[in-house]
Amino acid sequence: MPSRPRFSARLKLALSYAGFLFVAGAAMLAVIWVFVLRWLTDQDADAVRRSGEFPADGVLIVLGPSRAAVMRDFVPAAATVIVFLLVFGLVGGWILAGRMLAPLDRIADAARLAAGGSLSHRIRMEGRVDEFRDVADEFDTMLGQLESHVAEQRRFAANASHELRTPLAVTKSLLDLARRDPAHDREELLERLHAANTRAIELTEALLLLSRSDGRHVPREHVDLSLLAEEAAETLLPSAERRGVGLDVTGGTAHTVGSAELLLRMVTNLVQNAVAHNLPTGGTVTVHTASQDGASVLRVENTGPPLPPELVPTLTEPFQRGTERVRTDDHAGVGLGLAIVHSIVRAHDGTLDLTPRPTGGLVVTVRLPGTP
Numbered sequence: 408m409p410s411r412p413r414f415s416a417r418l419k420l421a422l423s424y425a426g427f428l429f430v431a432g433a434a435m436l437a438v439i440w441v442f443v444l445r446w447l448t449d450q451d452a453d454a455v456r457r458s459g460e461f462p463a464d465g466v467l468i469v470l471g472p473s474r475a476a477v478m479r480d481f482v483p484a485a486a487t488v489i490v491f492l493l494v495f496g497l498v499g500g501w502i503l504a505g506r507m508l509a510p511l512d513r514i515a516d517a518a519r520l521a522a523g524g525s526l527s528h529r530i531r532m533e534g535r536v537d538e539f540r541d542v543a544d545e546f547d548t549m550l551g552q553l554e555s556h557v558a559e560q561r562r563f564a565a566n567a568s569h570e571l572r573t574p575l576a577v578t579k580s581l582l583d584l585a586r587r588d589p590a591h592d593r594e595e596l597l598e599r600l601h602a603a604n605t606r607a608i609e610l611t612e613a614l615l616l617l618s619r620s621d622g623r624h625v626p627r628e629h630v631d632l633s634l635l636a637e638e639a640a641e642t643l644l645p646s647a648e649r650r651g652v653g654l655d656v657t658g659g660t661a662h663t664v665g666s667a668e669l670l671l672r673m674v675t676n677l678v679q680n681a682v683a684h685n686l687p688t689g690g691t692v693t694v695h696t697a698s699q700d701g702a703s704v705l706r707v708e709n710t711g712p713p714l715p716p717e718l719v720p721t722l723t724e725p726f727q728r729g730t731e732r733v734r735t736d737d738h739a740g741v742g743l744g745l746a747i748v749h750s751i752v753r754a755h756d757g758t759l760d761l762t763p764r765p766t767g768g769l770v771v772t773v774r775l776p777g778t779p
Contacts, residue, residue, distance in 0.1 A: 416511075417504040424500025425493055432492040436485050510539035514546055526554035574607040610743075629778060630670050632661040632705050633696040639675040640694060647682045651689065652709075654682065658696040661703035663775040665755040673751040674705065676744045677771055681709035685768070703777040711768035719761050719769075723749040748773075 513530050520528045529550065532543035581600050584591060633656075640656045647654040663670075674694075681692040695706045723745045745761075748771075752759045757775040764770055 417501065417508055420504035420507070421497055421500035424503065425496030428492040428496035429489065432489055436488070439481075510543060514539075514543055517546060517550070521550060521553070526550055526557060571607065571610060574603040574610070577603040578607075626666045626668075627664050628667060630663055630665055630667050632663060632670070632674070632703055632775070633658060635667070635671045635674045636678075636694045636696050636705065638671065639678045642675065643678050643682055646679070647692065650682060650685065651687075652682050652685050653691045654678070654694075655691070656694045656696075658694075659698070661696040661698050661705065661775075662778045663703040663755070664778050665775070669751045669754070673748050673773070676748050677705075677707040677773075680744045681707050681769070681771075685709050685711045698777055701777050702774045705773040705775075706770065708764070708770045709768045710764075710766075713767045714763040714769060716763065719763055722761060723759065745771075 510532060513532065517528055517530050529547045530543040531547065532540050534540060578600060581596055581603070585596050636656050636658075640654050644654055678692065678694060685692065690710045692707065692709045695704075695708070697704050697706075749759050752773055752775070755775050757773060760772040760774075762770045762772070
C-alpha cells in the first residue's frame with residue numbers, strides 16, 4: 408500500500424509561520440481599508456476645480472485624492488507586501504524551525520544508534536535548560552539504565568550458564584565412569600549423582616525465584632517481619648546447632664505490606680547466610696526486628712572473619728559467593744542468596760544495607776515501608 412506524502416515538522420512549522428504573517432498582514436491591510444479608505448470621496452480636489460463647482464459661500468474645500476486613485480496605488484503595493492510577507496514567513500520560518508528542531512535530530516540519531524544495539528552513546532546536550540534539554544537528559548539517563556541492565560543480564564546469563572554446566576558436567580563424567588567401569592562402587596556413584604542432581608535443582612529453583620522476585624507485581628498482604636524471623640530461626644536452628652552457632656531473635660513487631668512467601672524467603676536466606684558464613688566455633692547470629700521512623704527494619708548480624716571493604720558491595724551480585732568468607736561445611740552454595748534478598752527488597756520498595764563489623768562478620772539491614 409503506497410504511503411501518504413510525509414510533511415516534516417520543519418515544513419509544517421515554516422508553513423505555520425508564513426500563514427501567521429500572511430493573516431497578520433491581511434488583517435492590517437483590512438484595517439487600513441476600513442478605517443482610512445472609506446473616508447475618501449469619489450472625486451479628488453483637482454477634479455472639483457476643473458468642474459468649477461464651488462460651494463455657496465464661495466469657499467473651496469480642498470479634498471485629497473479620490474478613492475479610485477488611492478486604490479490604483481494601494482492595491483499593487485498591498486499585493487507586494489502580502490507576497491513579501493508570505494515569502495519572508497516561509498524562508499524565515501524554515502530557518503527558525505531548523506534551529507528549533509536541531510536538538511530533535513540529535514535525539515533521533517541517538518535513538519537510532521540505541522535501536523541498532525549501541526547503548527553507550529550519549530547526547531550530552533549543551534546550552535541552557537529548556538524542554539529539549541530535559542528530554543535529552545532523560546534520554547541519556549534511560550540509556551544509562553538500559554546499558555547497565557543489559558550488561559547485568561548478559562553477565563547473569565553467562566554466570567548462570569557456567570553454574571548450570573558444572574553439575575551437568577559432573578553428572579556426565581559419573582555416567583561415563585559407570586559405563587567404562589561397571590565394577591565401580593555403585594553406592595558411591597549414586598551418592599555423587601544425587602549430590603550433583605540436587606545442586607542443579609537448587610540452582611534452577613533459585614534462578615526461578617530470582618526471576619519472579621525481580622518483577623514488581625508481587626502479592627500485597629499485611630506481614631509481620633518479627634513472625635517471619637521467628638519462623639526462619641526455628642527452621643534453621645538445627646543447622647546452627649550443628650555448626651556451633653548461637654541463634655537469637657530479638658526486637659518487636661515490624662509490620663509491612665508485601666508477599667509473605669517472598670519475605671519469608673528473604674529472612675531465611677539472610678539467616679542461613681549468617682549461619683553458614685560464621686566462625687568455626689562459638690559464632691553467633693542475632694536477628695532483630697523493629698519499627699523505626701515509619702519503616703519496618705530487619706537486622707541480621709553475625710560474627711565471622713573480617714571482610715575486605717571492596718568485597719562487600721559485590722555480595723549482592725548473582726553468583727558472588729565471597730571467596731574470602733569462611734564456610735564451616737563443604738557446601739559452596741549457588742551464590743544467589745543475597746542476590747535473591749536484594750531482588751525481593753527492591754520488589755517491595757525497600758533498601759538493603761551491608762556493613763562489615765570491625766571485629767569480623769557482617770551486619771545486614773533491610774528497611775521496608777511500614778504500616779500501622
